[in-house]
Amino acid sequence: MILAVKAKFISLFGAALLLLPSTLLAADPLPSWNNATAKQAIVGFVERVSRSGSPGFVPVPERIAVFDNDGTLWAEQPMYFQMFFLTNRVKALAPQHPEWKTTEPFASLLKGDMKGVAALGEKGLVEMLAATHSGMTTDEFEKSVTDWLATAKHPKTGKPFTEMAYQPMLELLAYLRAHGFKTFIVSGGGIEFMRPWTEKVYGIPPEQVVGSSGGLQYEVRDGKPVIVKLPDVVLIDDKEGKPVGIQRHIGRRPIAAFGNSDGDLQMLQWTAAGEGPRLCLYVHHTDARREWAYDRVSHIGKLDKGLDEAKARGWTVVSIKDDWNRVFAFE
Amino acid sequence: MILAVKAKFISLFGAALLLLPSTLLAADPLPSWNNATAKQAIVGFVERVSRSGSPGFVPVPERIAVFDNDGTLWAEQPMYFQMFFLTNRVKALAPQHPEWKTTEPFASLLKGDMKGVAALGEKGLVEMLAATHSGMTTDEFEKSVTDWLATAKHPKTGKPFTEMAYQPMLELLAYLRAHGFKTFIVSGGGIEFMRPWTEKVYGIPPEQVVGSSGGLQYEVRDGKPVIVKLPDVVLIDDKEGKPVGIQRHIGRRPIAAFGNSDGDLQMLQWTAAGEGPRLCLYVHHTDARREWAYDRVSHIGKLDKGLDEAKARGWTVVSIKDDWNRVFAFE
Numbered sequence: 001m002i003l004a005v006k007a008k009f010i011s012l013f014g015a016a017l018l019l020l021p022s023t024l025l026a027a028d029p030l031p032s033w034n035n036a037t038a039k040q041a042i043v044g045f046v047e048r049v050s051r052s053g054s055p056g057f058v059p060v061p062e063r064i065a066v067f068d069n070d071g072t073l074w075a076e077q078p079m080y081f082q083m084f085f086l087t088n089r090v091k092a093l094a095p096q097h098p099e100w101k102t103t104e105p106f107a108s109l110l111k112g113d114m115k116g117v118a119a120l121g122e123k124g125l126v127e128m129l130a131a132t133h134s135g136m137t138t139d140e141f142e143k144s145v146t147d148w149l150a151t152a153k154h155p156k157t158g159k160p161f162t163e164m165a166y167q168p169m170l171e172l173l174a175y176l177r178a179h180g181f182k183t184f185i186v187s188g189g190g191i192e193f194m195r196p197w198t199e200k201v202y203g204i205p206p207e208q209v210v211g212s213s214g215g216l217q218y219e220v221r222d223g224k225p226v227i228v229k230l231p232d233v234v235l236i237d238d239k240e241g242k243p244v245g246i247q248r249h250i251g252r253r254p255i256a257a258f259g260n261s262d263g264d265l266q267m268l269q270w271t272a273a274g275e276g277p278r279l280c281l282y283v284h285h286t287d288a289r290r291e292w293a294y295d296r297v298s299h300i301g302k303l304d305k306g307l308d309e310a311k312a313r314g315w316t317v318v319s320i321k322d323d324w325n326r327v328f329a330f331e
Numbered sequence: 332m333i334l335a336v337k338a339k340f341i342s343l344f345g346a347a348l349l350l351l352p353s354t355l356l357a358a359d360p361l362p363s364w365n366n367a368t369a370k371q372a373i374v375g376f377v378e379r380v381s382r383s384g385s386p387g388f389v390p391v392p393e394r395i396a397v398f399d400n401d402g403t404l405w406a407e408q409p410m411y412f413q414m415f416f417l418t419n420r421v422k423a424l425a426p427q428h429p430e431w432k433t434t435e436p437f438a439s440l441l442k443g444d445m446k447g448v449a450a451l452g453e454k455g456l457v458e459m460l461a462a463t464h465s466g467m468t469t470d471e472f473e474k475s476v477t478d479w480l481a482t483a484k485h486p487k488t489g490k491p492f493t494e495m496a497y498q499p500m501l502e503l504l505a506y507l508r509a510h511g512f513k514t515f516i517v518s519g520g521g522i523e524f525m526r527p528w529t530e531k532v533y534g535i536p537p538e539q540v541v542g543s544s545g546g547l548q549y550e551v552r553d554g555k556p557v558i559v560k561l562p563d564v565v566l567i568d569d570k571e572g573k574p575v576g577i578q579r580h581i582g583r584r585p586i587a588a589f590g591n592s593d594g595d596l597q598m599l600q601w602t603a604a605g606e607g608p609r610l611c612l613y614v615h616h617t618d619a620r621r622e623w624a625y626d627r628v629s630h631i632g633k634l635d636k637g638l639d640e641a642k643a644r645g646w647t648v649v650s651i652k653d654d655w656n657r658v659f660a661f662e
Contacts, residue, residue, distance in 0.1 A: 061536050138578055182538070195582045205392050206582030207513070207539075216578050218571040218597055225597070225604045227578050234565065234579075240549040247469055247547050247558050248565075249580060251526045251537030266549055266556070273556045 029175040032168040032326040038281070039323065041316040042172065045279040049255065050179040056277040060180040064254040066246060066267060067173070069187035069194060069211075071260040071301040072283050073202060074165040075154075077292040079114050079300060080125070081161045082189050085148050089132040097131075106131070118299040122188060122238050122263070126212060129190055134214060134231040138192060141229055145196045159330055162201045167329045169258075169283075173202055181256070186210045186245055188238035188263055192229065210245040212237045242267035260285065261301040265309060272313065280315040282306060287321040290331070360506040363499040363657040369612070370654065372647040373503065376610040380586065381510040387608040391511040395585040397577060397598060398504070400518035400525065400542075402591040402632040403614050404533060405496040406485075408623040410445050410631060411456070412492045413520050416479050420463040428462075437462070449630040453519055453569050453594070457543060460521055465545060465562040469523060472560055476527045490661055493532045498660045500589075500614075504533055512587070517541045517576055519569035519594055523560070541576040543568045573598035591616065592632040596640060603644065611646040613637060618652040621662070 033039040048056040049063065070076035090100070090109050100106035105124035108116035117124060133141065154164055173183050185194060185204055191211030198204045215230030237245040243266050246254065256279040257264070257271035268280040282303065285294050296304040310317050320327060364370040379387040380394065401407035421431070421440050431437035436455035439447035448455060464472065485495055504514050516525060516535055522542030529535045546561030568576040574597050577585065587610040588595070588602035599611040615634065616625050627635040641648050651658060 061530065064538075184538075191579075191582070199392065207395075207515075207580065209582065213579065216575045218574040218601070220600075225574065225601050227574055227601075243549040243556065243558055244547045248522075248544065249538065251522070251540060269551075270549070270556050270558075 063181040065256040068259040130231040137226040243270035394512040396587040399590040461562040465560040468557040574601035
């Protein structure tokens with residue numbers, strides 16, 4: 001009798017367990033996400049593609065997830081963080097380039113007119129990248145990034161830039177990897193600027209970083225092989241360039257894509273157009289108090305067409321204000 | 332007494348175990364390799380970098396191994412296998428290009444003069460790649476490769492080309508991965524030509540394939556996003572191009588590099604120039620009976636400078652005749 005009751009209890013308990021989402025069984029892997037639509041869409045998608053026998057099951061090698069970086073994995077205000085690095089380099093090199101005082105985008109940058117620089121857009125950024133990020137070896141460049149990161153602070157929070165990564169997105173990256181996903185960055189930022197720190201900050205190794213990139217040249221200097229960064233542009237990894245970067249570096253269509261701006265729209269479209277389950281997600285900057293609030297008219301991270309398309313196609317839109325109970329780890 | 336003897340036996344047995352290479356304890360993971368210098372160099376290197384606490388220990392994320400493809404992972408005689416694919420496409424497209432009859436390298440190819448084509452070298456190959464591998468979408472191109480592979484046969488062995496992979500190298504790839512290595516292809520061959528089959532044949536996913544590559548363009552055709560292959564060359568992944576391809580796609584210096592020709596020399600140099608334990612290995616084609624014998628004067632897979640440098644620097648040189656007891660799985 002006692003055994004029968006026990007068996008019945010276990011059976012009922014077992015059945016109840018099956019009704020619970022697996023995230024509630026273990027410690028919640030996404031604690032910084034409020035339990036609302038966006039989180040449910042993420043968990044639902046991940047469980048669907050990773051549960052063996054599920055009609056939406058996707059084999060591990062095909063679980064490719066791509067993330068924009070600026071404004072998606074870390075903040076991008078008051079300007080792209082790489083611009084702070086760039087500014088340092090332009091100022092350091094300015095004495096050797098007197099013509100920069102009257103040539104855009106350098107002139108605006110040297111005057112501290114960052115809105116003017118932002119108005120010149122991605123193209124201006126790439127131009128300055130070419131002018132200041134070439135001529136040295138890749139080892140030298142990596143060191144300059146690492147050295148800068150070690151001391152530079154964000155002007156608003158006073159924190160190192162790498163601490164401005166979004167805590168909910170760090171949890172999301174780990175959650176996806178725990179379910180067999182390979183996580184990639186696909187960013188308009190410079191590929192060599194990101195690689196020195198993405199593994200430490202995001203757990204994303206250099207070979208899974210796709211970004212805007214310039215020419216490279218192999219040379220032997222004093223008997224030692226080096227790779228020298230050239231000024232020519234090989235890829236502007238933004239807008240139409242994002243699917244191109246994905247094909248060039250990954251060679252397989254992602255099943256999940258995460259962005260925050262119109263610059264990510266083609267990446268989300270390319271991801272959505274594949275067969276089988278897809279997750280396309282926009283981070284919407286709606287929290288002026290804890291972070292920043294901007295979208296349709298912003299110089300940086302403009303989200304206009306993308307917001308319309310997300311609504312029309314039922315993509316997931318994350319409101320930072322409503323969906324994230326914590327934005328940064330240091331809060 | 333009996334217990335003491337037992338304990339002593341176990342102790343001696345345990346000590347003896349420590350003296351055996353770990354490959355002998357489990358089933359030999361490299362059964363197609365004769366137990367000679369080359370195999371010992373491979374096993375010694377892998378055990379050194381993967382044994383925790385060893386002075387040469389290398390953390391898993393840094394265990395990057397790069398492999399040339401033609402002549403290193405699969406055969407390359409009587410001509411690069413991609414040339415058989417190319418030949419088919421050139422013949423199919425020739426009626427639309429009457430000028431090819433008098434223009435090299437197409438003229439030689441259409442006349443069946445493959446030595447003439449080979450003499451035009453990597454540049455000729457890349458030119459034909461541009462002319463015949465562009466204008467279609469990446470999906471269409473992938474299908475043409477897959478369709479061709481399904482029926483094409485090697486002229487000498489009569490086997491599908493994918494069965495011409497070297498059995499010892501397949502074992503080596505698996506052995507490295509079992510020890511935490513990430514294995515990459517870095518080949519002069521076309522990146523989009525290799526990706527459709529490398530995962531199945533070598534266990535190397537598309538995102539770990541680096542090769543010669545052309546321009547790509549994102550377009551929306553009839554409301555459907557596609558990526559179109561353009562005729563311009565983005566990377567010739569041969570000689571000085573190999574370290575460039577490694578930096579662009581991997582962003583980290585390999586600790587092991589495997590090649591078979593002078594086209595791989597810079598890749599081996601770049602690998603060797605890093606700090607810590609390195610394994611640089613050349614496959615030397617010495618077996619005219621089971622495979623082919625060629626090196627210093629070959630049109631394809633010329634190994635001349637590389638052979639001298641390997642000897643001078645003590646790199647591992649694998650003699651197919653002496654080091655491999657099996658070349659192909661179908662033997």
